[in-house]
Amino acid sequence: MRSVWKGLEYLALGLVALIFVFPFVWMVLTAFKSPREVMRFPPQWLPETWQWENFVHAWASGPFLTYLANSAFVALAILVLQLVTGIPAAYALARYRFRGKKVFFGMTLAALMLPPQITFLPVFLQLSRWDLLNTYWALILPYATSAFGIFLLRQAFLQVPEEVIEAARLDQASEWQIIWKIMVPMARPVLVTFGLFSFIYHWNDYFWPLVMTNQEHIRTLPVGVAMLKESEGGVSWNLVMAGNVMLVLPILLLFFVAQRQIIRAFVYSGIK
């Protein structure tokens, strides 16, 4: 009797998993269908012949190599800048006493909670006045520091015992060396967590690139994929889904490899 219940429970669990995973499977299956098969009702599950050329067509329907390169470059550049600006700031907040510290920390926290969806209009106008729209600057600079990163790193730096730093100071290490040779290596798990969070977040971002750019050469993959829908004479769902696979697959593969760290990165992005 017990094993029957257990079997039923596993069946139900499998069903739950399916609800969340199946749309992705459906996306992949659609990406391989012919236009005729997409327009069939009731839908057929598997394509008769797998249309690999859908990916070629989707790829060729816009400058997708540019989109892909832009996405990777922007997400990486943002991450690097966030580390370069965030690490010293987090160190100062964790280890120094100075006037205005509380104000700055409060601002960091407030920035953590206020989304770019509020500030995009004034930032757009400002960047347009500086003639920076449709440049990498517009995509990268507003994210050149991360409140979440500062917050997380500050916590990590607070954990490092005072004696370690004292010892380093006795060995004549400069503050700068202490940051990069002691603090950063000791905060490695946190850095990995933050790195995954930041990269995935900006790889996925659609809103900001959409608003700050209107030229193809600068646009990123999510914008390119969303534009696949705008084809004349009806949506070619097989091509849209092929594009979608290109956007989703890297993230799902990353998730498959580093599931634990990624879950931690996202779940703790708010909690701590």
Add this chain to the structure above:
Amino acid sequence: MRHQRIAERVWAFVRPYVYIAPSLIVFVLFFLYPIGFLVFLSFTSWDLISPQKEFVGLANYLELFQSKEFREVVRNTVLYTGLTVGLSLVLAFFLALWLNRKSGFHRIVQGAVFSPHIVSLVSVSLLWLWMMDPQYGLLNAILTGLGFPPFPWLTDPETALYGLVLVGVWKIVGYNTLVFLAGLQSIPREIDEAAMLDRASPWRKLVKITVPMLSPTWFFLLVVNTINAFQVFEPVQIMTQGGPVNSTNMLVYFIYENGFEFFKIGYASAAGVVLLVMIGVCTMIHFWLLSRKVHYR
């Protein structure tokens, strides 16, 4: 020698400011200043082209609150937020109770439930738009296959918002589940054991122990999900463009449309300030909760 000492002391005083300066500059340029600019713009009328920004006082706000369209937008945003947050929290809570086991299979299900959360909202929107296609979509195929009539997922003004709620819940529920799981695992074992000794029924245990013990998690998720749902944009822009007849139009899309398509910058900014106030209130509640939580630890 003495000069060197003085230089050192000056440097020690200045150093923290130097370290935070790059971040501070970015904050001021892209966070603090834009908020001030937004508020300023909301008192002007501007079409992006004319060189002058004319000061119009509260005219934009008056126009907003007298506009039926904007009232619908606020109503839609609040309804969408309430439904998405409420449904996803309750679902996630029960999912977390169910998935709170260490077996490999449970882990896999946790991962599956979480996976929509890390995928781009663009992908999610395109994917569900396709599945909700009125003619060839999978959802209606399943419904008719089971003998139900097809459902107008995104095409009927009465129901289209629920289509977006479904997508919103599907995307966020896994995140909430994992936060609840983290909360569950932080409940001390002894409390569970004491309840067992008292022979508390599972339901009683749930209501009297688990839910109250998780109250910080509930509040945290409530606030964070609400802030998140207020900003919904991609599903609106990609799936419905606010239609049919304004039934799925929500604040960020409204701001985007008025700013970038109709060039009504002042008007859009006033709507932006409304959103700022809504999110600001949630943020303050969040800080208040945070400080209380820190307090009793």
